[in-house]
Amino acid sequence: MRTVSLTLPESLDINELELKILLAGELYEREKLSLGQAAELTGLSKRAFIEVMGRYGFSLFSKSDEDLLSDIANA
Template structure:
């Protein structure tokens, strides 16, 4: 697993959970992470991640073929 370090000015009201959510949401939306990987990055279940991404303005619909196949298998 890769580690990323960011220096954010103290004047910015921003915490680690929010940073992880924004990163995971954007990577999921762009198809770089599966739903499960994005949820794992934040430490949430898939269901909890799905509930959270709408609050951050990300689309639940992914263009990822892996997610599509996983959804079909789980249906």
Template sequence: MRTVQLNIELPNLVNSTEFELKALLASKLYEREELSLGQAAKVAGLSKRAFIEILGNYDVSLFSESEEDIRADIANA
């Protein structure tokens, strides 16, 4: 993994903590399938189990929703 340091100016209205912003970024990258579950959990600074538990806070499903994956799941059932 590489380290990226960002300085982002947010309006005063945004009261999110550093943890919340990391978790949001990690969950959205996981949702877009750019990170695996383990990688996303690491970005958020959480265990896989803890990361799974917070995914719903960011409207991200643990399960893939692509048509191809659903068809594969049905075929394997």
């Protein structure tokens, strides 16, 4: 993995885990990371990451029409 360093304002009340969850959730929704990669980024298990995604307003489900049609065909 690559390391990135950020400087955040002191007024931003956020801890490292929360920041990782926000970044991983956003990258997962944009299909830049797989579920496993996103969970690994946060240091959580896949199950724990799935549970936390809803609390942060992220969806586990793809928003693309192609994925939806594929899911319907496979159902």
